[in-house]
Amino acid sequence: MFLYMQGKKELLSFGLGSISILGVFLIWYLVGELEVVSELFIPHPRSVWRAFLEVSTDGYRGGTLLVHLGSSLGRLIGGYFAAVFLGVPLGLLIGLYPKARILLNPLFEFYRPLPPLAYYSLLILWLGIGELSKITLLFLAALPPIIMNARAGVENIPLHRIDAARTLGSRPRGLFFQVIFPSCLPFIFTGLRVGIGFAYTTLISAEIVAAVNGIGWLVLDAGRFLRTDILFMAVIVMGVTGMVLDLLLRTLEQKLIPWKGYQ
Amino acid sequence: MTYKTSSRDVKVLEATNLDIFPGEFVSLIGPSGCGKSTLLRLVAGLLPPSAGQILWKGQEILGPDRHRCLSFQQPHLFPWLSVQKNVEFGPKNRGLSRKEQRECSNYYLSLVKLTDFADSYPHELSGGMQQRVALARALANEPQLLLLDEPLGALDALTREHMQDELKAIWQRTGCAIILVTHSVDEAVYLGTRILVNSHRPARIIFDHPGMGHEGREAKNRAEFLALKDQVLSYVWD
Numbered sequence: 001m002f003l004y005m006q007g008k009k010e011l012l013s014f015g016l017g018s019i020s021i022l023g024v025f026l027i028w029y030l031v032g033e034l035e036v037v038s039e040l041f042i043p044h045p046r047s048v049w050r051a052f053l054e055v056s057t058d059g060y061r062g063g064t065l066l067v068h069l070g071s072s073l074g075r076l077i078g079g080y081f082a083a084v085f086l087g088v089p090l091g092l093l094i095g096l097y098p099k100a101r102i103l104l105n106p107l108f109e110f111y112r113p114l115p116p117l118a119y120y121s122l123l124i125l126w127l128g129i130g131e132l133s134k135i136t137l138l139f140l141a142a143l144p145p146i147i148m149n150a151r152a153g154v155e156n157i158p159l160h161r162i163d164a165a166r167t168l169g170s171r172p173r174g175l176f177f178q179v180i181f182p183s184c185l186p187f188i189f190t191g192l193r194v195g196i197g198f199a200y201t202t203l204i205s206a207e208i209v210a211a212v213n214g215i216g217w218l219v220l221d222a223g224r225f226l227r228t229d230i231l232f233m234a235v236i237v238m239g240v241t242g243m244v245l246d247l248l249l250r251t252l253e254q255k256l257i258p259w260k261g262y263q
Numbered sequence: 264m265t266y267k268t269s270s271r272d273v274k275v276l277e278a279t280n281l282d283i284f285p286g287e288f289v290s291l292i293g294p295s296g297c298g299k300s301t302l303l304r305l306v307a308g309l310l311p312p313s314a315g316q317i318l319w320k321g322q323e324i325l326g327p328d329r330h331r332c333l334s335f336q337q338p339h340l341f342p343w344l345s346v347q348k349n350v351e352f353g354p355k356n357r358g359l360s361r362k363e364q365r366e367c368s369n370y371y372l373s374l375v376k377l378t379d380f381a382d383s384y385p386h387e388l389s390g391g392m393q394q395r396v397a398l399a400r401a402l403a404n405e406p407q408l409l410l411l412d413e414p415l416g417a418l419d420a421l422t423r424e425h426m427q428d429e430l431k432a433i434w435q436r437t438g439c440a441i442i443l444v445t446h447s448v449d450e451a452v453y454l455g456t457r458i459l460v461n462s463h464r465p466a467r468i469i470f471d472h473p474g475m476g477h478e479g480r481e482a483k484n485r486a487e488f489l490a491l492k493d494q495v496l497s498y499v500w501d
Contacts, residue, residue, distance in 0.1 A: 160339045164397075167307050167333040168404060169356030178352075182343045259342035259386050 043229040048236070051229035060230060061221065063213050069237065072203055072214040075131065079138025080199050087143050087195070088188055091150025096180070101151075112144040116202045120209065129210035141202035142195040149191025153184030186260040189253045193246060200242050215241070281459075281468065285407065288434055288476040289442045290451035292499060293461025299444040302466075303410045306442065307333040329357055332406040336413040338397035340385040346396050347372065347381040353404035371399040374433060391422040395429070402437060411443045415450065423447075427454060428480060448495050453483060458491075460498040470498040 031037060032044030039047060055065045094101045120137050127133040157180060165179045207216035215238055222230035253260065283289060291299050304310040305317055308327040317324045319331065340349050350368040359367065372378050375395040385393055394414055401409060415423045431454055434441055445451050451458050455474030462469045475482045482488050
């Protein structure tokens with residue numbers, strides 16, 4: 001019964017969500033049909049679809065859509081995974097050891113609110129205009145939320161849960177893998193989702209400077225040449241890709257921690 | 264025993280001399296904040312005493328031990344483990360083989376009548392069922408002393424009545440000693456073979472009397488049960 005209700009509820013929210021998307025599309029379509037605004041500003045959906053087919057097959061300035069998307073996602077994944085593998089252990093460490101927190105916090109608090117673009121020029125200066133500076137930028141963008149959430153995970157473990165484990169014979173060393181780490185998983189996942197969002201929004205910044213491919217670069221370059229149809233298409237592709245990435249993480253989260261939200 | 268807080272040290276337990284014997288069911292009752300939970304944590308070995316000592320079979324208690332298991336008002340199950348794996352947590356830590364772990368968890372799950380829910384996860388169970396899992400998890404270590412910190416406090420009245428009988432049955436079957444902290448006089452008198460009443464902070468034991476722990480549910484209607492309840496209550500309110 002409960003599952004059925006939940007299914008129905010999901011269907012309802014999906015339906016309502018589709019209505020808003022369809023509504024916007026309809027307005028866009030009407031604007032295009034009635035030629036209210038010049039194609040230069042708002043291209044007809046048909047032109048955008050043609051641009052999609054054109055860039056998908058013939059490519060845009062040396063690469064098909066898939067190539068551009070692929071090189072962007074490659075950078076994203078590179079920077080993001082580095083942030084996950086460093087950020088999660090570091091966050092747990094800061095949460096577990098007050099001394100690590102005292103040592104690292106001032107540094108972290110300084111770097112955390114900096115907009116990534118502020119230090120991007122410096123990264124280019126140090127690491128060159130190739131892939132390394134871009135990946136490093138995405139890495140630095142994804143890192144803070146991952147660290148902060150892993151740390152919050154440790155700080156939010158119910159103390160009685162630790163007591164329960166100890167009274168059931170957990171040794172201090174086993175305690176980490178038996179209780180602390182799994183207890184932190186819901187928070188860690190929140191960090192992973194926010195982190196990929198931060199990295200993704202920084203992607204376009206990373207591709208502003210000295211890139212010759214990538215979906216972010218495609219948006220900028222099409223804008224520069226007033227190819228509004230391609231620009232629209234690329235923005236839509238970026239949006240959909242972002243949604244898919246979040247959906248992937250959410251699905252993984254539901255698989256791994258179905259108990260999230262319960263104590 | 265003093266308890267350190269950020270602002271001041273609170274003296275929680277006054278020189279408490281207390282002997283607990285094997286197989287006893289001790290009900291401990293007293294006003295809130297009088298240090299009942301602290302006493303349990305001390306006996307469990309989760310908290311070192313600031314003064315004095317607690318002996319377990321003549322040896323000073325230095326840390327947690329599987330023979331002294333503590334269970335809380337909230338079940339505090341491990342939400343990522345199935346019911347069965349929760350119960351096997353202790354047996355696994357004591358190094359039993361996989362087969363022995365399974366036998367052990369099966370036995371204690373049947374004891375708390377949750378065999379059918381072995382593969383469920385804690386969040387899929389009701390509060391009363393979760394508390395029974397917590398009990399099975401504590402029992403699976405086959406402790407000689409079970410420390411229960413208001414295990415029935417968060418349950419609704421009907422479930423609570425029922426769980427009292429289950430607790431009594433489990434105590435009779437396993438033969439372990441139990442210290443039960445409770446806020447219910449009725450529960451203390453009905454379950455305990457011995458009733459202790461703590462005073463306000465710093466707590467001293469002001470009442471130590473045999474309870475009706477060996478009797479059945481019909482004892483609740485007897486005049487002596489009601490008289491004992493009144494007597495305990497007068498000490499609690501004093």
